[in-house]
Amino acid sequence: MWPQPVMGFFWNFVLPLLPLSFLMTPVLWRAVCPLATLNMLAANPRGRQLPSEVMRWAGWPAMLMLVVLVPARHLGLNHEPMAFTALVLGAALVACVLGRQYQARAGFCNLICPVLPVERLYGQLPLADIGNPRCSDCTVCTPRGCPDLAGSKTLPQLLGPLRKERGWLMTATGVFACAFPGFIAGYFRVPDGASAMTTYASVIGWSLFSWLLLGSAARVTSLASRVALPLYGALAAALYFWFAAPGALTTVDARGAYVLPVLRAALLLLVGAWFVRTQRLAVRATRG
Numbered sequence: 001m002w003p004q005p006v007m008g009f010f011w012n013f014v015l016p017l018l019p020l021s022f023l024m025t026p027v028l029w030r031a032v033c034p035l036a037t038l039n040m041l042a043a044n045p046r047g048r049q050l051p052s053e054v055m056r057w058a059g060w061p062a063m064l065m066l067v068v069l070v071p072a073r074h075l076g077l078n079h080e081p082m083a084f085t086a087l088v089l090g091a092a093l094v095a096c097v098l099g100r101q102y103q104a105r106a107g108f109c110n111l112i113c114p115v116l117p118v119e120r121l122y123g124q125l126p127l128a129d130i131g132n133p134r135c136s137d138c139t140v141c142t143p144r145g146c147p148d149l150a151g152s153k154t155l156p157q158l159l160g161p162l163r164k165e166r167g168w169l170m171t172a173t174g175v176f177a178c179a180f181p182g183f184i185a186g187y188f189r190v191p192d193g194a195s196a197m198t199t200y201a202s203v204i205g206w207s208l209f210s211w212l213l214l215g216s217a218a219r220v221t222s223l224a225s226r227v228a229l230p231l232y233g234a235l236a237a238a239l240y241f242w243f244a245a246p247g248a249l250t251t252v253d254a255r256g257a258y259v260l261p262v263l264r265a266a267l268l269l270l271v272g273a274w275f276v277r278t279q280r281l282a283v284r285a286t287r288g
């Protein structure tokens with residue numbers, strides 16, 4: 001069974017490092033993730049691919065998993081060893097079963113993994129378009145929007161022609177980008193041990209509020225997806241680091257009056273620099 005300090009270290013210190021790595025490139029985590037490893041070990045070369053027509057709704061299952069699983073951290077996953085063990089074993093089993101039925105990452109990593117929408121939002125303009133060594137012989141198991149294969153073209157591939165119109169707002173990618181800042185705020189407003197009703201009402205209520213607010217703002221101002229997606233991604237990342245920083249410092253016993261403000265300032269600067277870079281690259285791509 002997992003002792004409490006191990007669970008605390010995983011949730012409060014290891015997990016917040018993932019969004020940080022996604023801002024650089026999601027491929028790093030996708031190359032070493034234990035569940036992705038199981039998925040690839042079980043993968044069936046004769047398994048199914050994700051058909052092109054499925055890609056229209058393929059962003060939704062992972063979002064649904066995120067909405068179900070992340071609030072469940074407050075209900076027990078954060079502090080109950082049994083619940084945490086059940087999650088780890090259950091996820092490992094699902095990664096293996098779907099690995100047997102689909103080619104490469106088509107059934108788990110690129111369809112239902114709850115981390116996938118975050119990888120795509122934060123990893124939309126990776127520092128370098130490096131391929132995943134695990135997929136050196138790509139079988140195109142996922143025809144559009146695979147972060148390992150498409151790199152900086154992941155979101156444009158998913159949105160297709162809709163990225164140049166307002167239609168992007170109603171795609172899974174658009175809905176997620178608008179709702180995710182609220183999702184993060186709703187999660188951190190609830191303490192561990194709150195009831196299921198309170199937890200899900202907070203997360204879903206704040207997500208809806210965020211979706212309406214940011215979606216309306218993008219619609220009214222005709223904000224292009226190439227600006228809105230990085231902007232809302234940066235907003236979500238900034239909120240996440242702001243709220244997660246105290247827990248990470250407590251876990252490693254970092255004390256001192258200036259430690260938290262300095263860490264928060266450094267993380268916000270990093271997110272700001274990431275957003276500026278996305279806009280520079282977007283302008284360069286438009287001119288090119």
Ligand code: SF4
Pocket residue numbers: 104105106110132134135137138139140141142143146147148149
């Ligand atoms: S790189 Fe190719 S084989 Fe690997 S997950 Fe992406 S589409 Fe599938």
